[in-house]
Amino acid sequence: MGDLDFGAVFRAWPFLWKGLQYTLQLTVIAAIGGVIFGTLLAMARLSSIKPLAMVATGYVNLMRSIPLLLVIFWFYFLVPVIIQKVTGAERPPSFGADKSAFITFIMFEAAYFCEIMRAGIQSIAKGQVNAGYALGFTYWQSMSNVVLPQAFRNMLPILLTQTIVLFQDASLVSLLNVTDFVGAASKIAQRDSRLVEFYLAVAIVYFILCFALSFAVKRLQKKIAIIR
Amino acid sequence: MFDLFFQSSSEGEPLWWQMLASGLGWTLATAAVAWVIAFTLGSFLGVVRTMKNQWLVNIGNAYVELFRNIPLLVQFFVWYFVLPGLFPAVKKMVNDMDPTTHQFVTACVCLGLFTAARISEQVRSGIGSISQGQRNAGYALGLTEAQTYRHVLLPMAYRIIIPPLTSETMNLIKNTATAYSIGLVELFFRTREMGETTFQYFHAFGAATVIYITIAMTANIIMGIIEKRVAVPGYISGAK
Numbered sequence: 001m002g003d004l005d006f007g008a009v010f011r012a013w014p015f016l017w018k019g020l021q022y023t024l025q026l027t028v029i030a031a032i033g034g035v036i037f038g039t040l041l042a043m044a045r046l047s048s049i050k051p052l053a054m055v056a057t058g059y060v061n062l063m064r065s066i067p068l069l070l071v072i073f074w075f076y077f078l079v080p081v082i083i084q085k086v087t088g089a090e091r092p093p094s095f096g097a098d099k100s101a102f103i104t105f106i107m108f109e110a111a112y113f114c115e116i117m118r119a120g121i122q123s124i125a126k127g128q129v130n131a132g133y134a135l136g137f138t139y140w141q142s143m144s145n146v147v148l149p150q151a152f153r154n155m156l157p158i159l160l161t162q163t164i165v166l167f168q169d170a171s172l173v174s175l176l177n178v179t180d181f182v183g184a185a186s187k188i189a190q191r192d193s194r195l196v197e198f199y200l201a202v203a204i205v206y207f208i209l210c211f212a213l214s215f216a217v218k219r220l221q222k223k224i225a226i227i228r
Numbered sequence: 229m230f231d232l233f234f235q236s237s238s239e240g241e242p243l244w245w246q247m248l249a250s251g252l253g254w255t256l257a258t259a260a261v262a263w264v265i266a267f268t269l270g271s272f273l274g275v276v277r278t279m280k281n282q283w284l285v286n287i288g289n290a291y292v293e294l295f296r297n298i299p300l301l302v303q304f305f306v307w308y309f310v311l312p313g314l315f316p317a318v319k320k321m322v323n324d325m326d327p328t329t330h331q332f333v334t335a336c337v338c339l340g341l342f343t344a345a346r347i348s349e350q351v352r353s354g355i356g357s358i359s360q361g362q363r364n365a366g367y368a369l370g371l372t373e374a375q376t377y378r379h380v381l382l383p384m385a386y387r388i389i390i391p392p393l394t395s396e397t398m399n400l401i402k403n404t405a406t407a408y409s410i411g412l413v414e415l416f417f418r419t420r421e422m423g424e425t426t427f428q429y430f431h432a433f434g435a436a437t438v439i440y441i442t443i444a445m446t447a448n449i450i451m452g453i454i455e456k457r458v459a460v461p462g463y464i465s466g467a468k
Contacts, residue, residue, distance in 0.1 A: 065398070065444035066437055067405035069416055074437075077429045168299035175301075175409055182301060196313035199305040203298050210297035 005194065009201045012188045019184025020205075022098065026180065027167040030105035034166070035159060037106060038113025043143065045118055056114070063111035069172055075104040076176055097176035109166055116158050120151030157221040164213050168206065181205070233435070237425045244422050248435060251418030256443075258335045258414060259401045265340025266347050266400065273344060274351025275377055288348065295345035300338075300406050307338045308410045328413070335407035335414075343400050350392045354385035387458050394451035398444050415439060 009016075044056035063071065079100045080092035087093075124147050132142030152159075174183035182202055189198035233245040242250070277288035295303070308331075312319040322330050358381055366376035386393075405416040415436060423432040 062441070065402075066440045067402040067416065069405040069408065070419070070433065070436055070440065073420065073423075074433050077423075077433070171299040171301045172406070182299070182305075195305075195309040199302065199310050203302050203306050203310075206299055206302055207294070207297045211293060214297065 004197055006197050006201070008188075008192055008194050009197050012185075012192075012198075015188060016181065016184050019179050019181040022179065023167070023170050023181040026101060026105060026170050026173070027163065029102055030109055030170070031159075031163045031166060033102075033106035034109030034113045035117075037110035039117045039148065041110055041114035042117035042121055045114065046121060060111045060114050063108055064115075068108060068169055069175065071108050072101065072104050072172060072176060075107070076100050079103055096178075097173065098178045101170075101173045101176070101178060105166065105170065109162070112162055113159065116155050116162060117151060120155035121147055123154055124150050153224065156224065157217050160217045160220070161214065164210055164217070167213075168210065171206075232426060232428055232431050235426075244426070247418045247422065248415065248439070251413060251415035252439060254332070254412060254414040255401070255404045255416075258332065258339065258404045258407060258412065261336040262339035262343060262404075263397060263400055265336065266343035269341065269344035270347025271351050271382075273348035274355065275382070277348065277352045278355045279373075292345045292348060295342055300342055300403060301409055303342055304334070304338050304406060304409050307334045327411075331407070331410050331412040334410060335404065335412050339400060339403055339407070342403070343396065346396050346399075347393070350389045350396065351385060354389040355381050357388055358384050384460065387460050390451060390455045390458070394448065394455075397451070398447050401443055401447065402440070 041056050041060060044052050045060065047053050047056075076097050080095045083089070083095065084092040128146050128150075129142055132146045137145065170180060171182040173180050174186060177183065179187065185198045185202045189195045192198075233248075234243055236243050273288045273291060276284045277292075279285065298306075312322045325333070362380055362384070363376060366380040367373075371379065404414055407414055408417045408420070411417070419432045419436040422435075423429040426432070
């Protein structure tokens with residue numbers, strides 16, 4: 001145990017920081033994109049148009065029953081092919097795993113955010129929607145002015161908790177050789193043969209960040225709780 | 229289009245469908261062993277966290293926080309690379325092991341302890357949802373604390389938490405794919421191998437998708453049957 005050298009971790013910090021920045025970027029963009037797409041999916045699932053509801057339900061169930069790792073690899077191979085089909089290019093464009101990961105996580109997390117938003121929308125009393133219609137609102141107006149603001153507020157802690165899960169799940173992109181936080185650590189750890197120090201440091205950094213974030217979410221939850 | 233599954237990578241090698249089937253076997257074996265670890269430890273921790281002793285509660289809470297706030301992939305690396313590197317005794321034990329055994333044991337322990345944290349949360353909230361009167365009734369009958377848990381609280385708590393336990397079981401099966409990172413030859417490992425060797429990624433990933441969906445649906449149906457059989461009369465889910 002004597003020959004551990006954590007100095008190597010500090011010397012590599014600028015590189016690790018770049019990786020962490022990528023991870024944070026991926027988390028934030030995937031969370032925003034996922035919530036938007038997920039909300040639309042939730043509205044589709046609750047829609048009275050049967051085929052639309054069925055397609056949305058099927059999508060959500062599909063995404064939720066296969067491992068994220070498989071989804072990541074699916075999109076890595078599919079995205080270039082789809083872009084080729086859409087643009088009509090001769091060959092599939094080269095599309096790095098670091099870029100396809102953004103699309104993957106938006107599409108994957110949308111399924112989970114959809115279930116949260118569906119619960120949020122369903123938690124709003126039916127009378128509120130009817131009140132909106134009585135005021136002459138259209139479907140979109142009553143959704144965006146009456147239902148969704150309340151649903152977001154009620155579900156905010158759960159949405160943020162899911163975002164912390166997303167932040168942790170984002171580490172899986174390192175298996176596609178992307179230089180995220182774990183990927184950056186893996187690369188240097190293997191170069192310097194210092195797996196113990198680097199993986200331990202990664203675990204500690206993740207723990208501190210996630211612990212602090214979930215503590216903040218708990219505080220927020222108490223603060224915004226609606227007294228009923 | 230199914231021809232590929234009846235070919236092999238080279239002469240004398242198993243056919244691709246056999247490779248995928250063997251991967252599926254490893255996936256299910258890992259999930260089963262990890263589930264037993266997770267359920268046992270998770271139940272124990274969940275019970276401990278509902279007891280009066282504040283010290284025990286704190287230890288239980290610390291365990292949950294530790295295992296929930298580190299990504300599963302990083303936990304795999306810690307068990308597989310860091311532990312043997314830190315402790316010479318572990319290193320010696322690992323070196324004597326067959327590499328596949330080492331990967332399998334690591335995957336079971338890692339997934340088991342990771343999932344235990346989640347199951348302990350469910351057991352805790354299950355016990356918490358039972359009214360205080362039931363616990364008092366147990367004590368009034370002269371049961372000890374252990375007997376109250378065994379005969380009054382846990383039989384109710386387990387039945388109440390079946391739905392979240394089902395989704396956690398499915399998460400566990402999906403999470404076995406992460407064991408690919410340490411080289412365990414489970415289903416996802418075989419899928420990737422098939423894709424990379426034959427360049428038929430669509431066939432390989434398509435097959436894996438179908439298999440994972442089938443597992444998820446089967447697990448759902450089985451848990452649904454169990455849920456119906458053990459439903460508590462008088463509860464919303466057990467209206468009889």
